[in-house]
Amino acid sequence: MEERTTENMEADFCYRDRLFKEDQMYTRLKTIAQDRLYSETYKALAYMREHHDGQFRKPGKHGDAHVPYINHPLMMACHALALGINDDALLAAVLLHDVVEDTDTTLEELPFSEEVRTIVGLVTFIKPESGDPVEKDAAKKTYYENIRRHPKACVLKALDRCNNVSTMAQSFTREKLIEYVKETEDYVLPLITQIKEYYPEYADIAFIVKYHIISVIESVKNLLDQNG
DSSP: OOOOOTTTOOOOOOOOSOSSOHHHHHHHHHHHHHHTTOHHHHHHHHHHHHHTTTOBOOOOTTOOOOOBTTHHHHHHHHHHHHTTOOOHHHHHHHHHTTHHHHSSOOGGGOOSOHHHHHHHHHHOOOOOTTOOHHHHHHHHHHHHHHHHTOHHHHHHHHHHHHHHHHHHHHHOOHHHHHHHHHHIIIIIHHHHHHHHHHOGGGHHHHHHHHHHHHHHHHHHHHHHHHTO
């Protein structure tokens, strides 16, 4: 029998097209919203599903499954609950955070409280129409500076990036991975440090999310280096 070595060993993995199933997450969140009387979260679930209808996550490299886009905000909301976030407005904003950015819906059209609209507005990034890289970098810097001033927007953005780095290796090109890791280190990790220093009520959440993000991006950086 041939001895298995690092030279002849081949990976034989089963790749997941999604980390968790959206139907199960949706049902869980709906039940919790009903039980805890989270009216905005309850309404946001249906609103999000309707407005992201027909949208899908970018397909992975090892499969052709069409994962509904709502898998992303649903995972974020379940993560938030698991971290002990019991804030109706924040949970609703988590579910709605991409509605304005990725659909034809305007911020003013969102039929939710002013607090929810404020959080969603802060985490909505509008790319400069010119497409100029310098303008895009300036817009991104302003975007993160505005988020830093609002604790719940900071938490939402941290959860968003945590979820995105968790799935980026499935679908990002090498160039996109490098760009995303750099943006995460330049903007998101300092944002999480901001949470720990200025918003102590979210300090434990910031530690757990930062630990997750750093673990993923350090693994990705080492793999990119090996295959470079």
